[in-house]
Amino acid sequence: MPMSATAKAHYYAAHAQTLREHGAMNASRPWPRRRIGRPRPTVPGPIPAAPAPPARYLEPVMAGQDEDLVDVDPYAPAEPETTIPVFKLLCAPSGYATKRQLRAMGLRRSGQEPVAEVETRGPKNGLLYDIAKARPVRPLTLAKEYALDKATAARQTCGTCGRRYFFVLPTSLKSCLECHGGTPVDPAGYIAPPAPAAHRLAA
Ligand SMILES: [Zn+2]
Structure with a gap:
């Protein structure tokens, strides 16, 4: 004789109470298993839709005027980029x-x-x-050569003693080593300045 629904519910309730007393409520239930302990975190629902913009933005401002518009990239190069092999x-x-x-x-x-x-x-x-x-190559003219020698002479000539050396003097000293610190220099390393005109006179 099949059990009635009420008797079945009473039977299962008593059975569950017995298992609960033994601490095996969840393990003894094959399906559906129920979560014990902390409740399941609630899943947030879908993001509510943004409120509708005011009606004035929905007016057809460019109606009939946007047929000839094209997208323009202001950063695109004017000429196609070329590469070399x-x-x-x-x-x-x-x-x-x-x-x-x-x-x-x-x-x-x-x-x-x-x-x-x-x-x-x-x-x-x-x-x-x-x-x-x-x-x-264009030839070196006399004017170019003169200008180059003039510029080189400015870098090689000591401003204190007037000697022109065969090398470029350090710009930090603004003079040769002998004028700066008394270090004797090789006499073959420079061209002595011309004597003053006053000493060339005979009398
Ligand atoms: Zn000097």
Whole structure:
């Protein structure tokens, strides 16, 4: 004879009470198992939707005017970026040369940008220029030579004794070592200043 629902509930309640007294309530229930101890943390519900903006922002401000608008990147380069080939060490073709190689050939790059790079043993790549676009080095004119010698003489001449040395004097001393600290210098290392004009007169 099947048990009634009320009798079944009483039976299970008594059985659960017995297990509860023995401390095995949760382990004895195969399904559904109930969590004992701390209650399960509540899962936050979905984020409530933002309140609707005021009605004035929903007005069709650009209605009929946005057909011709395009997206413009203000930081995009005006010209497409170009790259130059990079050759391995000692693998550059013969038509290219570095600035020093051009100068050894008596040529100058004449303002052209580097057309290729070549890897070196150093941290930087060497810049190669087109030999066909290079032009001969302009000769050193007398005016240029005079200006260079004038500038070099200013760096080699002692302001105190007037000797012109064969090396550049330290700018921190503003004079030669002999004038600064009395250290005698090699007489072969400088050109003596010309004697004052007053001593050249015979009488
Ligand atoms: Zn001096």
